[in-house]
Amino acid sequence: MTILAHRDYRQVETHEAEVAVIGTGAGGAVVGTELAEAGRDVLFVEEGGYHPTSSFNPYLTESLPRLFRDAGGTIIMGRPPIPYAEGRCVGGGTVVNGGMTWRPPEQVLMQWARLTGQPDLGPKAMEPVFDRVEQRIHAKPQHPSSIGEDSRLLERGARRLGWRYEPNRRAQDRCVGSNQCLTGCPTGAKQSTLVSYLPRALSRGARCLTEVRANRLWIENGRCVGVLGSGINPRTREEDVEVRVRAKAVVVACGAIQTPFLLLRHRLGRPSRQLGKNFLCHPNTKVLAIYPHDIYAWQGVSQGGQIREFRDEGILMAENAVPPGTAAAQIPFLGDEALELMKRYNAMAMTGVLVEDSHAGSVSRCLGAPLAKYSITPYDHERFLRGVRYLATLHFEMGAEKVILPFSNFHVANDVDDLAEIERTQRSRSTIELFTVHMMGTCRMGSDPRDSVVNMSGELWDLPGCYVADASLFPTAVGVNPQVTIMAMATLVAQRLRLPN
Amino acid sequence: MRRILLTLADSIIPESPRTPDTLEEVTRHALVSLRYMPRSSARMFLWGMRLLNWAPLWRLRGLRPLTALPAAVARRHLVALTQSRWLPIRLLMYGPVGLFMSSYFDQDFAHREIKYAPVPFVADRIELRRRWIEGHEPGSDDEVHHPAALAP
Numbered sequence: 128m129t130i131l132a133h134r135d136y137r138q139v140e141t142h143e144a145e146v147a148v149i150g151t152g153a154g155g156a157v158v159g160t161e162l163a164e165a166g167r168d169v170l171f172v173e174e175g176g177y178h179p180t181s182s183f184n185p186y187l188t189e190s191l192p193r194l195f196r197d198a199g200g201t202i203i204m205g206r207p208p209i210p211y212a213e214g215r216c217v218g219g220g221t222v223v224n225g226g227m228t229w230r231p232p233e234q235v236l237m238q239w240a241r242l243t244g245q246p247d248l249g250p251k252a253m254e255p256v257f258d259r260v261e262q263r264i265h266a267k268p269q270h271p272s273s274i275g276e277d278s279r280l281l282e283r284g285a286r287r288l289g290w291r292y293e294p295n296r297r298a299q300d301r302c303v304g305s306n307q308c309l310t311g312c313p314t315g316a317k318q319s320t321l322v323s324y325l326p327r328a329l330s331r332g333a334r335c336l337t338e339v340r341a342n343r344l345w346i347e348n349g350r351c352v353g354v355l356g357s358g359i360n361p362r363t364r365e366e367d368v369e370v371r372v373r374a375k376a377v378v379v380a381c382g383a384i385q386t387p388f389l390l391l392r393h394r395l396g397r398p399s400r401q402l403g404k405n406f407l408c409h410p411n412t413k414v415l416a417i418y419p420h421d422i423y424a425w426q427g428v429s430q431g432g433q434i435r436e437f438r439d440e441g442i443l444m445a446e447n448a449v450p451p452g453t454a455a456a457q458i459p460f461l462g463d464e465a466l467e468l469m470k471r472y473n474a475m476a477m478t479g480v481l482v483e484d485s486h487a488g489s490v491s492r493c494l495g496a497p498l499a500k501y502s503i504t505p506y507d508h509e510r511f512l513r514g515v516r517y518l519a520t521l522h523f524e525m526g527a528e529k530v531i532l533p534f535s536n537f538h539v540a541n542d543v544d545d546l547a548e549i550e551r552t553q554r555s556r557s558t559i560e561l562f563t564v565h566m567m568g569t570c571r572m573g574s575d576p577r578d579s580v581v582n583m584s585g586e587l588w589d590l591p592g593c594y595v596a597d598a599s600l601f602p603t604a605v606g607v608n609p610q611v612t613i614m615a616m617a618t619l620v621a622q623r624l625r626l627p628n
Numbered sequence: 629m630r631r632i633l634l635t636l637a638d639s640i641i642p643e644s645p646r647t648p649d650t651l652e653e654v655t656r657h658a659l660v661s662l663r664y665m666p667r668s669s670a671r672m673f674l675w676g677m678r679l680l681n682w683a684p685l686w687r688l689r690g691l692r693p694l695t696a697l698p699a700a701v702a703r704r705h706l707v708a709l710t711q712s713r714w715l716p717i718r719l720l721m722y723g724p725v726g727l728f729m730s731s732y733f734d735q736d737f738a739h740r741e742i743k744y745a746p747v748p749f750v751a752d753r754i755e756l757r758r759r760w761i762e763g764h765e766p767g768s769d770d771e772v773h774h775p776a777a778l779a780p
Contacts, residue, residue, distance in 0.1 A: 272766035452730035
C-alpha cells in the first residue's frame with residue numbers, strides 16, 4: 128500500500144504510471160480501482176490529505192479544513208448565491224456525504240440514451256454496471272438500530288399526509304447511526320471510497336500521491352501524457368514542491384467544478400464550446416422545525432429516508448441532521464438570540480427540500496479560481512416554495528411549535544396559517560437561502576463533438592489520452608443523489624479506456 | 629485585520645457562555661480556514677471584512693468603524709445587515725457568520741450549554757459496531773429511542 132504525502136517528496140518529484148487519475152472521490156477511485164484490478168499501473172493524484180477512519184471526530188473546526196475544499200467556504204454566484212461543499216481528502220466527497228445510493232430514474236437514463244444515440248446508457252444496459260457498483264459499496268437499507276427519531280418523525284408525518292416515503296439505500300456495511308457522515312464516518316461503516324474502492328486498488332499495486340494539486344495537464348504533440356502539479360505543505364499551505372507524473376492516459380475526476388477549471392486552462396472543449404457549460408447543482412433549502420419535546424436528531428443515521436411523493440415534479444424532501452456549528456451558521460439570528468434558539472437544538476428536526484435543475488449554469492476561470500454561476504428559474508423557485516410549504520405543513524401536523532423558514536425576509540412560521548404568507552412575501556428569487564452538494568454536468572458526454580465535451584469513452588474530443596470520470600459527464604440532471612451514477616459512469620470509462628501501444 | 633475579525637466575532641457569537649480564549653479561538657479558526665482557500669478568495673473575504681467594518685459609514689449611521697464601537701452597537705449594525713433587503717449586503721455576512729458561528733458552536737462548553745454530547749454517543753456506537761462485526765447483531769435494546777419524540 129503506497130500513499131505518499133508532502134513530507135515524502137523531494138523538491139522535484141517525478142513519477143511514471145500507465146494511468147494517472149486526478150481525484151479519489153466517487154469518480155476517480157472507481158475508475159482507478161477498476162483499472163488497477165484489470166492489471167494497469169495506476170497512480171492517483173489527490174489534492175487533499177489521507178485521513179483514516181480512526182482520525183475522524185465530530186469537531187467541525189478540525190474536519191472542515193482537512194476534509195472539505197476551501198474549508199467549506201465556497202459559493203456559486205447567481206440569484207440567489209448558493210454556498211456549496213465538496214470533499215478534498217483521500218476519498219473525496221464520499222468521505223463527507225450521506226452515502227445515498229439512489230439510481231437515476233429510468234426516464235433519465237432513457238433520455239441519456241436518446242441524447243447520445245447510445246443505447247448502452249439506457250436503463251437495461253446500465254443495470255449490470257449499477258449492480259456491480261452497489262455490490263462493491265454494500266448499498267442496502269439501514270438496520271433498525273441505526274434509525275433515529277427524526278427519521279421516524281418524518282416517515283410518520285408523510286404517512287399521515289398520505290405521501291410516499293421510501294427508506295434510503297445507503298453505501299454502508301453495518302451502519303449503527305453515529306450520525307457523523309458529514310465529518311467522516313468514525314465507525315468505518317459508511318462505504319466511502321476510502322474504505323471500499325481505494326484499499327482494493329492499493330492492494331493491486333496502485334499508488335496515491337496526496338497533498339498534490341494538479342495545476343496543468345502535460346501535453347505533447349497534441350496528446351495528454353501526464354500531469355504537472357505541486358505538493359502542498361500541509362503546515363503552511365504553500366505549494367513548495369514540483370510534482371510531475373508521466374502517464375499513457377490521464378483521467379480527470381475532480382468534480383463538476385474543478386474538472387472544467389483544470390481543462391479550461393488549456394482552452395480545451397473547442398469543438399462544441401460546451402466545456403464548463405451545462406452546470407447543474409440540484410440545489411436544496413432547509414426547513415428547521417422546533418418541537419415541544421426533544422428529538423435528538425443527532426442520534427441515528429442522517430437521512431433515513433426520503434419523501435418521494437413529489438418526485439415527478441422534481442421535488443424530494445428528507446431530514447438531514449447537521450452538527451450544531453452548521454445549524455447555527457444557517458439560522459437567521461446572531462448573538463444571544465442565536466444561542467436561545469440553539470438551546471433547543473435537541474428539539475430540532477432539520478429537514479430539506481431538493482429541487483431538480485430545470486436550467487443550467489456555467490463554470491469558468493477567474494483570478495486563478497473557479498467561478499461557478501447558476502441561477503434558479505422562476506419554475507424552480509415556485510417548486511422550492513411549494514416544497515417548503517409541504518415540509519412545514521408536515522412539521523405542524525406532527526406538532527411542531529414553530530418552523531424556521533429559509534427566507535431572508537420571513538424567518539419563522541408559528542402555525543400552519545402563517546404559511547400563507549409565503550406566497551405574499553416570496554416574490555423574488557433573491558430572498559431564498561439555498562445550499563448544494565450535488566454539482567454535475569460541465570463536461571457532458573456524447574457521440575457528437577459538436578454538442579459534447581467527451582466521447583462515449585469519456586475521452587476529450589480534442590485531447591487524446593485525457594479522460595473525464597466524474598459527475599461532469601452527466602448529459603442532464605439526474606434529480607437524485609448522484610453518487611452511484613458517478614460510480615457507474617466511472618466504471619464505464621474504466622471499461623472503455625484504451626492505452627496507446 | 630485581526631482587530632476587525634475580533635470585533636466581528638465578538639458581535640456575532642453569543643455573549644455568554646464564553647471562556648477567556650473564546651474570541652481568540654474563533655478568530656484563529658477563521659484565519660486557519662482562510663489559509664485553505666485560494667488566495668483570491670481569501671483576499672476577497674478580507675476585503676469584505678474591511679467593508680463590513682465601515683458599515684456604519686456606508687449605512688449613513690455613523691462615522692466610526694465597528695472596531696471603535698461598543699459590541700452591542702456593532703451587533704445592531706450586523707443584525708441589520710443580515711436582514712438587509714439587498715442581496716450583496718446579506719452576502720457579505722455569509723462568510724463571517726458561517727465561520728464564527730460554526731467555530732463557537734464547535735466548542736465543548738457550547739456543546740454543554742445546548743446539551744449536545746456526540747463523543748460518548750459515537751464511542752457507544754463504535755463499540756456497538758465492533759460487537760456486530762464479532763457476530764452479535766444489534767437488538768431492539770440498541771435502537772435509538774426517545775419515546776417523547778413521537779408523543780403527539
